[in-house]
Amino acid sequence: MSRPASAENIAKILLPDILTFNFNSNAGFLNGRKLTDDVIDIELNLVTKGAVTTDGVGPHTDLLDEFPYLGRPHGIGEKDEQD
Numbered sequence: 001m002s003r004p005a006s007a008e009n010i011a012k013i014l015l016p017d018i019l020t021f022n023f024n025s026n027a028g029f030l031n032g033r034k035l036t037d038d039v040i041d042i043e044l045n046l047v048t049k050g051a052v053t054t055d056g057v058g059p060h061t062d063l064l065d066e067f068p069y070l071g072r073p074h075g076i077g078e079k080d081e082q083d
Helices: 003-014 039-047
Strands: none
16 A cells, blocks of 8 residues: 555544444444543554654543543643642
8 A cells, every 4th residue: 555545544544524433332542532542642653653652641530520521631741740
């Protein structure tokens, strides 16, 4: 597969024109985002073929039991050091 075709196929996976959800699957990213999925790291790893594996910011670990469900936003320069 040529590089442009490969890039196009990856773009179609990451940026589809549809939204699907499989209720029979516990899978997160690409089947629907779990609040604890580190989607940016997953995408960076995929599009760079493993050359870049992290943005240095972890997923939320301070989830709330009610809306808005996510805790405080990550701060600038903050890694995984949430209060």
